[in-house]
Amino acid sequence: MATATLNRTYDVGGVQLERPFRVLRLGHFGFNVTDQEKALEFYSDLLGLPMTDTRDFGRMMNLPNPTGRDGNGYFLRVGADHHSVVLFPHWTQMARPGDKHPGTEWISHMAWQVGTLREVTEGKRWLIERQTRVARPGGRDARGANWNFTVTDADFISNEIYYGMDQIGWDGISKPIEICPDGDPLPEIDGVAEPDFPAAKAAIEGGLDLCKGLHQRPFGEPKYDVGGVKLARPFRIVRNGPIRIFARDVAAATAFYRDAMGLTVTETVNWQGHECVFLRANTEHHTIALYPLALREELGMRKDSICMAYGMQVGTYRQLKDAVSFLKEKGVTIKYLPPELSPGIDYSAYAIDPDGHAVHLYYYMEQIGWDGRPRPASERRKIDNSNWPETLDALSDTYRGGAFQGPLG
Amino acid sequence: MAAAELNETYTVGGIRMARPFRALRLGHFGFNYMDAAASLRFYADLLGLSISDEEDFAHVLGVEGPDIVDRMGYFLRIGPDHHNFVLFPYHCFVKSPRPKVKGLETLSHMAWQVGTLREVLEGRRWIREQQLPVIRQGRDACGSNYQFYFPDPDRMPNELYYGMDQIGWDGASKPFTMVDFSGVPLPDGSIGGDFPDVVAALRRGVDPRDGLHVREFGEPQYDVSGVMLPRPFRVLRGGPVRLFVNDVTAATAFYRDVIGLSLTETVAWNGHECAFLRANTEHHTVALYPIALRSTLGLDDDNICMSYGMQLGDYAQLRDAVTFLQGNGVTIKYLPPELFPGIDYSAFAIDPDGHAIQLYYYMEQIGWDGRPRPAHLRRKVDNARWPDALDAMEDTFLGQVFQGPLG
Numbered sequence: 073m074a075t076a077t078l079n080r081t082y083d084v085g086g087v088q089l090e091r092p093f094r095v096l097r098l099g100h101f102g103f104n105v106t107d108q109e110k111a112l113e114f115y116s117d118l119l120g121l122p123m124t125d126t127r128d129f130g131r132m133m134n135l136p137n138p139t140g141r142d143g144n145g146y147f148l149r150v151g152a153d154h155h156s157v158v159l160f161p162h163w164t165q166m167a168r169p170g171d172k173h174p175g176t177e178w179i180s181h182m183a184w185q186v187g188t189l190r191e192v193t194e195g196k197r198w199l200i201e202r203q204t205r206v207a208r209p210g211g212r213d214a215r216g217a218n219w220n221f222t223v224t225d226a227d228f229i230s231n232e233i234y235y236g237m238d239q240i241g242w243d244g245i246s247k248p249i250e251i252c253p254d255g256d257p258l259p260e261i262d263g264v265a266e267p268d269f270p271a272a273k274a275a276i277e278g279g280l281d282l283c284k285g286l287h288q289r290p291f292g293e294p295k296y297d298v299g300g301v302k303l304a305r306p307f308r309i310v311r312n313g314p315i316r317i318f319a320r321d322v323a324a325a326t327a328f329y330r331d332a333m334g335l336t337v338t339e340t341v342n343w344q345g346h347e348c349v350f351l352r353a354n355t356e357h358h359t360i361a362l363y364p365l366a367l368r369e370e371l372g373m374r375k376d377s378i379c380m381a382y383g384m385q386v387g388t389y390r391q392l393k394d395a396v397s398f399l400k401e402k403g404v405t406i407k408y409l410p411p412e413l414s415p416g417i418d419y420s421a422y423a424i425d426p427d428g429h430a431v432h433l434y435y436y437m438e439q440i441g442w443d444g445r446p447r448p449a450s451e452r453r454k455i456d457n458s459n460w461p462e463t464l465d466a467l468s469d470t471y472r473g474g475a476f477q478g479p480l481g
Numbered sequence: 482m483a484a485a486e487l488n489e490t491y492t493v494g495g496i497r498m499a500r501p502f503r504a505l506r507l508g509h510f511g512f513n514y515m516d517a518a519a520s521l522r523f524y525a526d527l528l529g530l531s532i533s534d535e536e537d538f539a540h541v542l543g544v545e546g547p548d549i550v551d552r553m554g555y556f557l558r559i560g561p562d563h564h565n566f567v568l569f570p571y572h573c574f575v576k577s578p579r580p581k582v583k584g585l586e587t588l589s590h591m592a593w594q595v596g597t598l599r600e601v602l603e604g605r606r607w608i609r610e611q612q613l614p615v616i617r618q619g620r621d622a623c624g625s626n627y628q629f630y631f632p633d634p635d636r637m638p639n640e641l642y643y644g645m646d647q648i649g650w651d652g653a654s655k656p657f658t659m660v661d662f663s664g665v666p667l668p669d670g671s672i673g674g675d676f677p678d679v680v681a682a683l684r685r686g687v688d689p690r691d692g693l694h695v696r697e698f699g700e701p702q703y704d705v706s707g708v709m710l711p712r713p714f715r716v717l718r719g720g721p722v723r724l725f726v727n728d729v730t731a732a733t734a735f736y737r738d739v740i741g742l743s744l745t746e747t748v749a750w751n752g753h754e755c756a757f758l759r760a761n762t763e764h765h766t767v768a769l770y771p772i773a774l775r776s777t778l779g780l781d782d783d784n785i786c787m788s789y790g791m792q793l794g795d796y797a798q799l800r801d802a803v804t805f806l807q808g809n810g811v812t813i814k815y816l817p818p819e820l821f822p823g824i825d826y827s828a829f830a831i832d833p834d835g836h837a838i839q840l841y842y843y844m845e846q847i848g849w850d851g852r853p854r855p856a857h858l859r860r861k862v863d864n865a866r867w868p869d870a871l872d873a874m875e876d877t878f879l880g881q882v883f884q885g886p887l888g
Contacts, residue, residue, distance in 0.1 A: 081872075085706060085795020085842075089873050096882045122676070152561040152647050153884055185882065187794060189707030217650075217886070236708075236886035239561045241649025242625075242679060243689045264709050267888030269652060270698045276651060282689050291677045299494065299597025300671045301644075310596075336875075354879050355762045355846050387596055388494020435494075439762050441848025442876040466498050468743075469849040472761050474881050475505040475594060477562055479625070479644035481674025 082198070084191065091334050092198050093191035095184040095353045097474070098313040098360070099218075099237060101382050102158035102180030103429055104165045108142050110426040111159045116289050118402055119384065119423075119431070120305050121148035121157055123287050124246045125215045129164040147215055147246075150384075151476055154216035154238040154246055156312040157382075173228035175318070175365075175378035178427065181207075181222060181230035182315055182360075184333060184353065189219050189235045193261050196221040196233075204332055208232075212256035217247065217268065219258060223332070226324040227378055229317065231333065236268070242478070248284040251275045294481070296398075298391065303481045306394035307386045310476035314358050316380035316432065318365045318373075322349055325362045335359065339446045343412050344370075350415060356473055357416025357438040357446060371409055374428040381422055381430040385437065387480070388471075389419065389464055392435040396421050411455035416446065418453045419460055439469040491607070493600060501607050502600035504593040504740050506881070507720040507766050508645060510789050511567035511589030512836055513574050517551040519833035520568050525696050527809055528791065528830075528838070529712050530557035530566060532694050533654045534623040538570050542577035549573060556623050556654075559791075560883055561647040563624040563654055565719040566789075571834075582636045584725075584785040587834055590630060591722050591767075592640035593740060593760065598627050601643045602667060605629045608641075611739060620665035625655065625675065627667060634731040635785055637724060639740065644675070650885070655679075656691035701888070703805075705798065710888045713805050714798035716791045717883035721765050723787035723839070725772040729754055732769045742766060746853045750819050751777070757822060763880055764823025764845040764853060778816055781835035788829055788837035792844065794887070795878070796826065796871055799842045803828050818862035823853065825860040826867055846876040 082092035105111040115121050123146060130143020137143060143164055147155035160180045166172065186192060196210055199221075207230040210221035220234035240246060251272060259265055276282065292304030319325035326349045329335045335351040338358055342348075346367045350358035363380060373380055386392050400406055405424040414420055416438035422430040438447055453464070491501035514520040524530050532555055539545060539552035549572055556564035569589050575581065595601060605615055608631050616638060618629035628642035648654055659682055683689065699711025726732040733756045736742045742758035745765055749755075753774045757765035768787075775782055793799050807813055812831040821827060823845035829837040845854055860871070 083797075083870055084878075086797030086800065086870050087795060087873050087877055088870055089877075094878045096878065099884075152649065154650075185884065187878065187883070188705070188887070191706070193707060237884060238650040239647070239885040241561060241651065241653070242563075242646040242655060242675070243649065243651070243653065243683060244676060244680060245649065245651060245683075245689065247650060259707065264704050264707055266709055267698070267701050268650070268886045269695075269888055270701070272650060273652065273693070273695065273698070276653070276690050276693060280690075282651060282653075283683050286680065286683060288676075288680050291674075291680075294673055294677070297671045300599035300602060300668075301597070302671055302673050354882065355848065355876075388496065390492075390495030393495065439848045441762065441846050441850065441852065442854050442874070443848065443850070443852060444875055445848065445850060445852075447849050463492050463495050463497055466496050467849065468851055469762075470496055470498075471493075471503045471505065471596065475761065476596070477508075477594065477645060478647040479675045480597065481676055 082194070085188070092194035093186045093233060095233070095334050096187060097185050097353050098315060099153060099183045099185040099234060100156045100158060101182045101312065101315055102160055103427065104160045104162040104178050104180050105427050106162050107426065108144060108146060108159055108161060112146060112289065114425050115148055115157060115159065117292060118305065118399060118404065119309060120303070121150060121309065122244060123147070123289050124149050124154050124240055125287055127215050129161060133164055133167060135164060135167050149240055150309050150312050151478065152239040152241065154240055175376065176228050178377045178429065179229055179379050181232050183220070183232035183234050185237070186233055186235050189259070189265055192219050192221055192233055192235050193258055193263065196258065197261055199223050199332060202332065210258045212253040214252050214254060217253050221258065225328045226321060227317065227319055244288050245282050245285040246287065248280060248282065250280060298480055299387065301480045306398050307391035308480040309384045310387050311385040311474060312383065314360055314383045316361045316363065318368045318378040318380050319362045320365050322347055322362050322364050326351070329360055336444065338440060339415055341412060341415055343410065348413065352440060355439045355441065357440055361414070363413070373430060377429065379429060381432040383432040383434065386433060386435050389435045392419060392433060393460060395433055399423050408457040411457065415449065415452070418455055436470060437473055439472045491603070494597070500741050501603035502595045502641060502741070504641070504742065504760050505596060506594050506760050507722065508562060508592045508594040508642060509565045509567060510591045510719060510722055511569060512834065513571040513587045513589055514568045515571050515834050517553060517570070521555065521696070523811070523832050524557055524566065524568065526699060527712065527806060527811065528716055530559060530716065531652060532556065532696055533558045533563050533648050535694055536623050539573045542573050542579070544573050544576040546576065558648055559716050559719055560885060561649065563646040563648055584783070585636060587784050587836065588637065588786050590638035590640050592628070592642055594645070595641055595643050598643045598672065601627050601629065601641055604641050605667065613739070618667050620667070622660050622662045623654070629667065633735045634728060635724065635726050637785065651689065652695050653689045653692035654694065656687060656689065658691065659687055705887055708887050713801035714793045715887045717794055718792040718881060719790070721767055721790045723768045723770065725775045725785045725787055726769050727772055729756055729769050729771050733758070736767055736769070743851060745847060746822055748819060748822055750817065755820065759847060762846045762848065764847055780837060783835070786836060788839040790839040790841060793840055793842050796842045799826060799840055800867060802840055806830050815864040818864065822856065822859070825862050843877060844880055846879050
């Protein structure tokens with residue numbers, strides 16, 4: 073679908089847009105994992121993401137399970153969103169009907185937040201009209217209560233558009249099973265849903281045992297001083313994303329994320345003959361980065377997945393350095409990739425999870441304003457991955473972008 | 482203190498900065514109210530902010546007497562932050578020994594979030610080194626934030642804080658049995674994390690339901706883009722704050738050099754020089770106007786707060802909010818749009834005490850280059866004629882995202 077075919081506009085809250093929704097941010101991402109406990113040790117115990125919820129997909133799908141394999145998916149959060157990372161059991165996901173596309177079997181989906189429920193319902197109609205491939209018919213998730221609809225990109229990765237994720241507060245409690253949605257379909261176009269809070273309040277006042285919604289794993293020994301607070305690791309993840317994808321056809325993938333999802337191309341980079349594209353949803357330099365598949369082997373990344381990395385931003389440069397040391401000490405493989413492949417981020421490292429996926433740790437993201445102008449490469453910090461300085465001078469946009477609001481631990 | 486005097490640098494998480502903290506955002510703001518019922522009707526029932534907590538401020542301020550009818554402080558929120566807006570009882574405040582400053586009697590404070598507790602602790606030392614008084618400090622009982630307060634040149638209290646409790650889908654704040662009301666001081670060194678203690682308390686049997694303070698939700702009769710709500714809009718973000726100041730240059734120096742905000746733009750309007758500063762990517766987080774402008778605009782001449790901002794979800798909601806509030810007896814004012822660069826359409830709803838709440842939907846986003854949109858590229862706003870719909874701009878709907886459901 074070329075931009076030129078977008079010959080009409082849609083009213084989104086009194087503002088005329090090229091499509092009937094506006095993606096605001098990357099909300100969450102999901103991996104399919106071979107061993108959930110090992111994955112939880114990595115994502116929850118080492119990286120520190122609190123666990124909010126579980127769901128038994130083996131049971132939900134009525135899958136035979138003679139050996140008693142763990143059929144649970146695990147929902148983890150960075151901040152208040154019910155989930156920012158989801159770990160699905162690979163064995164249950166492979167049992168789902170439908171074609172399996174090479175390189176995608178370890179990727180569950182990525183999810184884009186929009187501002188209203190109507191953007192989900194009208195977005196669904198619009199995407200179907202444009203013959204975008206539908207991955208899931210949409211509805212309300214049983215965990216997180218987000219209203220969603222899912223299509224696939226040019227490489228068959230599922231892209232969810234959602235609204236209204238449950239927020240998790242100081243108590244770490246997610247909705248107990250008694251009040252989780254159960255198969256709610258999306259409203260019709262122009263249909264409405266009732267607000268969520270009155271029903272939740274009625275259940276709470278009616279005696280609902282909230283503590284049944286507490287799924288937190290044991291905390292580690294709080295022995296690291298992180299900006300004045302003792303934590304079990306010397307860093308705190310404060311934001312998730314961007315996602316990096318090896319695309320079979322970068323131009324086709326760019327067209328999907330720009331024209332269907334409505335992201336904005338910030339910059340393209342030609343690295344050793346490979347054309348790479350960086351697109352943003354909001355003020356961050358990029359929310360998704362697209363690389364040609366041929367680059368995967370050159371970089372030594374996992375050979376059977378087209379996910380190059382999922383990003384996790386830590387609070388400060390000091391935390392980034394300490395995270396690298398801590399994870400190495402814990403036996404995690406750390407890789408460094410050419411910094412030219414992540415413009416808008418300066419120092420960063422890739423921690424390899426138990427399934428071989430890379431988690432991109434960084435602390436800084438260039439901020440793009442109304443003028444859409446990225447910082448010229450000549451004005452960016454020069455990174456030498458063999459020599460990270462002790463301290464750095466502040467840039468004009470250091471520690472800017474969406475703020476992590478709560479306490480660190 | 483001029484920027485040139487900041488010749489020392491401080492390391493904030495491995496980054497050399499001009500001060501030992503980085504204000505990330507305006508977290509909350511507060512007024513002192515005259516009549517609790519009227520104020521709660523305006524802010525909670527009409528504007529839709531949720532009450533997360535209540536605290537006996539007559540007790541906090543050490544005042545008693547038969548004339549004290551309203552004694553509670555109310556903490557209200559927009560999103561997960563325990564409070565984005567507070568209402569404290571004026572009549573308790575005036576009886577208390579706290580200093581009274583003309584123009585600030587009905588203003589409580591404004592609060593800047595930083596990223597770590599250490600920034601609060603080192604920030605307090607640095608503020609004292611700048612010869613500024615620290616007027617309050619400790620850990621708030623309601624919200625659990627670690628903080629200290631110091632005044633701007635017009636004596637408006639500014640709070641620097643870290644670690645506000647987040648309120649989730651259940652709407653509950655920490656039950657009082659988990660809260661230390663005795664006045665927790667700022668620590669000397671590091672502290673333990675909060676969440677392990679919370680989980681331990683919950684597993685011991687503390688019931689989070691005891692922390693529910695919300696008012697009646699209201700009849701959901703308006704379709705707000707697919708969700709029924711009791712009002713035809715949803716407030717998504719707090720700020721900016723607009724202050725009338727005695728000396729714009731001195732106030733600008735304070736917010737730039739002490740708080741560490743960036744000066745985005747200055748505007749001369751009818752001979753009045755106004756300054757707009759930002760904490761993050763929004764065009765401005767605080768706006769400073771010469772106090773001589775106050776009477777020209779016909780605003781409440783008893784206080785130096787021109788307005789506190791509340792950003793709504795979209796332009797249609799802004800139009801509907803104006804109609805809804807007028808229908809509920811609220812006075813709406815329109816002020817010259819040249820005074821609000823970076824915002825296009827906006828209206829001011831006047832609260833029961835005469836304070837102005839600026840309702841808007843769009844905020845220009847400023848990137849690494851610090852460059853605001855040139856005035857000639859901005860939308861021309863005619864307050865006598867708001868269009869039915871607007872074309873999108875490059876940064877429409879961008880900025881800090883409201884993450885949860887609308888209701």
